[in-house]
Amino acid sequence: MAPPNAPPAQLSLNNGLMLKLKTSRIFKTAVDNPSVSPGRPSLGPRHITGICFDDRGDQLLTAAEDETFRLYNCKSGKHLKTLQSKKYGIDLPRFTHKSTAIIHASTKEDDGIRYHSLHDNKYLSYFKGHKGRVISLEVSPVDDGFMSGSLDKTVRLWDLRAPTCRGLLTLPAPPVIAYDATGLVFAVAVNHYSRILLYDSANYDKAPFLVITLEDPTLTLISYPPRPIYVTSLSFSSSGKYLLVGCSGDAHYILDAFNGHLVAKLEGHIGLERRSVAAPLTIQPDKGCSGEEVSWTPDSKFIVGGSLDGKILAWDVQDLQVPTGPVNLKATPRQIHPLVQLDGHPGISRCVKFNPRYGMLASAGAELAFWLPDMAPESEEVARDLLRKKVLA
Template sequence: MAPHPSTSHASSTHTTLNLSGMVMAKLKPAKIFKNAVDAPPAPATGSQSQKTSNPPSRSITGITFDDRGDQLLTAGEDETFKLYSCKSGKVLKTFYSKKYGVDLPRFTHKNTAIVHASTKEDDTVRYHSLHDNKYLAYFRGHTDKVISLEVSPIDDGFMSGSMDKTVRLWDLRTPVCRGLLKLPAPPVVAYDSTGMVFAVAVNHYQRILLYDQANYDKAPFLTIELNDPTLLTISYPPRPIYVTSMSFSNDSKFLLVGCSGDTHYVVDSFDGIILARLEGHTALERVSMTSPPLIQPAKGISGEEVSWTPDSKYVISGSLDGRIFIWDIQSLNGVLGDERRKPFKMLRLKANAVLDGHPGPSRCVKFNPRFAMMCTAGTELAFWLPDPAVDAEEVAKDLLKKRAS
């Protein structure tokens, strides 16, 4: 196998935020925004839809923090995106995108600008200024819905993956596509923490391709096969793994693979081994409680519900029932090294903590990159903070350790 291009580089997203299992288990909703998404318009008086049922509720579809963790931006099915202060817990601005729609919002390295995908009109990626509410550039080229969008951690580059079976590489400074990958199926993309490597998941083929950013036009230096023997014990033939999101740990050792089913995966990004399957949550794409469950990834509501904490010690995920699941990933460091040269049996990890408090399906879940704060979103938006009592317990434990030594 070719060496991982990022092995000699330090992580560019290193953070000093240090979380503990006690802090994670004691997170509580500090503020809930019940009107984070506008209700759909009422059906016309006397219409058939009014007679049969209430109109479906709208949901937040994507959230993003700026690099400093000061601001949070949400995008919703009401075709608006809202800017929140993480310190004051207040709405700063509301923006409307009724003409183009808005999805997959991503802060650039300026906290006054974002890129986002469109849901109407066309499949252009748009570069938007939050300062004066203007579009700065349009990135045209995709011919179908953009399903994956990621900003480089080190520069003004970004990537988009589309249902048109292509990945396009862009630079914010020019609207012309600077790189194109044609694939056999719709792709999902992710940068590693150095920006030197990017991953492309090719659905229907259950493969993840790792590319050197400087040689993206060459063959991938690593191909990962997503083979989970556990699925054979659930149904035959086994239900295919449908990837909806990916993200690297901050040291680039691990790749978190979010899926439409009741399992997410953690993969060794150097050798391509599936280290663990994360279990316990109920998939957002589940449409029945049968066994085996019926999963319908075409619904397209997965992708934002699973992510790392900033220190990459924990993985957090939403669930169809609204609960938040937390898995401790620190034990996986022990299976690297010598274990690379031995046959490895994939671990099945249950959540170390399960949190209640989010109303409705927790469709988006992310941790603030700088502060001990978590955000969950669906039909409502919630800011989570540690229970104040946890600090006192941590101090007491530290005192006891010092006295014992």
């Protein structure tokens, strides 16, 4: 037995562990579906549209199309409580640095951002100013700041302690946003212009210090003119060296965040933009996209993602090679195929995230699933032990 003051054991993610991921708990009633009246067709199941972990990885929160948000304990695998937001709706739930408070976007009534206490189920503050639905929302990793991107083609920078925004960027198209791990840099993807802008957080009112053009020459082999890339999410690797660009189509991309090189193209999944596997492709993503369908593991050794057919995929990105010299937009990117494709819960896997501290994965669509490496199927104690080990970043 470890001494009482010993640091927690650490778990190093590797190919073997990723191959052994299995569902340890499936919540089939994670979303409420309306009863179908006789003679009235069903509109299909409602879905979870967003998930997030708290900083310690102890709790997971979901937001769904039934206008509820639900809290789960990651260690016990139990549902803790269900809260409702029938008046305003809820999307893009994000824990603040307190595990008892969140911010979230609204889906009706107005386009405000709401600061909510999970402890007593009360709104603490409102952040108003956007004139269109908020489609991207991120909390600073280091302080009480956060930022939002909206269909009104603006990025607003906020502080939890003040109801009015402290910074505003006006852009030519709806933006998608991300902080790096230090909070010193943030990225803004501008759709329809295939540009990703990197800003110094302390000098956001000045021009971006790097403008990256996202261009994939292999798309001309599929159609001409090539189909536009539509970005749904951005996230930096833990080192800040790479930028993961989640897209609505059948590929995601990894960029060099220092110089703008296109490093790799992730393939093997079916893009969530399609209404069905056989449906024609569209440019603007359908409602099936959550902006959370692809993400890094906490050590940035792997990328996990969802697919229209419900599979959970993991890509091994441990040996990325950054091109040298000037950026060449005509260079063919390295194509990376999944290390593993896992069969999970039925239906679309809209949200896929790895726990920031422990060796577990969560995925969501019409259901919510918790995943653990299946080291010893007959032993529940092994599963509990995995959740006591922090991922070695």
